[in-house]
Amino acid sequence: MASEALEQNTRALSGSSDSSLLADFLSNTLVLRQTIPYLPISALLNLTSTSKQLRDLLYSDPDVFRHIDLTHVKAAQFEVAGIDHGGEVWRNVQLDEYLTEDDFYSGPLRGIFTSLQRRNILQSVQTLNLDGLSVTAELIHDILVNPQFAVRILSIRETKHLNHRKLMQSLKYACRASRPDNTPRLRGLYLFSKRDVPALASSPKAATPAAVVGANWNHKSAHALKEAILDQGDDWYHKRGRIISKPVGAGWAETLLDCRDSILFDAVLCTGPRHRNSRAFGKVAITGDTATHPWSVATYSVSGCATCGTAPEGFTTYGESLTEELPLLTPLATEASNIRAATRPQGRGCSKALPKQQFVPRCEDCIRERYCFACDQWWCESCYEVPGKEEWMGVQVVALEDEANGLAAHEAAALEQPKVKVRAGYCVHCNLRGLQRRRSRPG
Ligand SMILES: [Zn+2]
Ligand SMILES: [Zn+2]
Ligand SMILES: [Zn+2]
Incomplete structure (x- = not known):
């Protein structure tokens, strides 16, 4: 296996302090591409500061800073501050009387973004993982509309201090009919699903760049996560039952609908015939009140009906349904920062029983x-x-x-x-x- 050989190489290198040896190792494009997604930003920045050769190598490849994972924010805070020799990045978080709630809660991330922008890295970031961090709606608004950001895939699952109401307003604003051409740049937002199993070790304590790679590139756990997905199958396509476990707040269905031309989510609308977006709307008799829920976010995935083998609205089928009807899948794709990679099912799942990768997305009301x-x-x-x-x-x-x-x-x-x-x-x-x-x- 190529990945095992890579891991051995990395382990061998971790005993050496020779950064030029590491630069040679990483100058192999394949090795670089396979290694970078598993390195935290702090380790990457550490590497750039160890030698000119490594700095030139890493800054010359736009792919190096394409996928940034800040989920281990403690490490990121510490490392970025360390590189800045005395916490320069924290200056805009100083407590004073003008401090707003947003300044306070988004301060750590804004500090990191400022630091990345100063290094001309921020523009390269296309996949940004902020799962579990302190993320405000104002910060997301900036990522959506501020041209200094070029984020295409953003993950804000299980974050703290996020005002959903404000976030929905920002998303609707970014996707408004009168928006400028080629905006928003964001194409995918992860918000509803559970965050990916942490695959990385925490902050690097090792001193040498080679050891940084050795300590942080926890290839095995990332590999294990991918294998587990392959075996169990993807959410929606292969898993049945409840997919979105958290309650979905009011207004999200309308937001998904308003953004469907521009931004996809890790959830889709329920296609049950009681909803106006359903292909079967008005074609099947529905018991109960339909007026209160013209649209609803699907939280369940089901197969074809036990009697007829399908559903009144038909299936959502990968490769056949419109892209805007597909959910973003987990874990976050590392190979590319686009919708195609984010919506592609990976699992071996039910491939034999179901030649097509398909499912019926339903809300709780529509499966009750x-x-x-x-x-x-x-x-x-x-x-x-x-x-x-x-x-x-x-x-x-x-x-x-x-x-x-x-x-x-x-x-x-x-x-x-x-x-x-x-x-x-x-x-x-x-x-x-x-x-x-x-x-x-x-x-
Ligand atoms: Zn049963
Ligand atoms: Zn049926
Ligand atoms: Zn429904």
């Missing part, structure tokens, strides 16, 4: 009492009408402790009447077999 949390089957609106409240009154559902063997025929019949398929999140068969105890129902 249609989807079984134990066996992942569901019944679509064309095939199954969920009984109304009055009809439920007549339905006796027996919660079974063990097996269904002891169930009397009339009890089983009661479960099936009137044509109930799913009750309390589990289908009739799984209810009968007591399967609901094996899997906990989320939310």
Whole structure:
């Protein structure tokens, strides 16, 4: 394996303090491309400051600073401040009476951006990972509209101090019909999914540049993460059930809709027939109130209906559906900073059973009492009408402790009447077999 050879080379180098040897090693484009994504910005900046040869090498390649991961902000703060000999970058975070809430919470990142801009690096950054950091809506607004930023893929999952209301306003503003040509530069925003498993070691303590690579290039864990994705499959396309575990705030569905020409998200709109964006809107009878949710963000992924094998609105299919209907996938792509790489499914997943990479995105309202949390089957609106409240009154559902063997025929019949398929999140068969105890129902 090329990656194993690389890792051995890096390990061998970490025993040496010869930076020109490292420069030779990294001057191989393939090696450079494979190594850079796994180095934190602090290690890269350290490398540029160790020798002219390394600095020239790293600054001459626009790809070196294309993908920046600041998620380990403590290390980044410390290292960038260290390079600045005395914390120059922190000057704009000094506490004074004019300090705004935004200055305070976004200060550390603004300081880092200022430092990157001074080095002419900021313009090269196309993928920016700020997961888990203190990120304000004002900061995102700057990234969206300020021409000094060229970020195309931005990840702000599980961040602190983010005002969603303000962020939605900024996104709608950036995507407004009267926006200047070629704006916004941002094409993908990760916000709804869980952040990627940390693949990097924290701050580099090693003194030599070679040791910095050795200590930080945790290739194995990044490789393991990728392998896990390959085996388990991608979110949406191969995983079934709840994909977005956090509640999605009001207004996000409209924001996704307003931005769909410009910015994709790690979530998509529900395509269920009760919503106006659905291909099946108005074509299938819907029970319940549809007026309150003209659009909704999908939080579940389901396969074709257990009866008809599809859905009234059809599937979202990779390679066939419009790009604007595809979700950004995790982990963040390191090989390129564009929508194509960010939406491409990687998993081996269900490739045999499903020749096409496809799924049906649904919100909670559109799978309620249609989807079984134990066996992942569901019944679509064309095939199954969920009984109304009055009809439920007549339905006796027996919660079974063990097996269904002891169930009397009339009890089983009661479960099936009137044509109930799913009750309390589990289908009739799984209810009968007591399967609901094996899997906990989320939310
Ligand atoms: Zn069906
Ligand atoms: Zn829906
Ligand atoms: Zn079931």
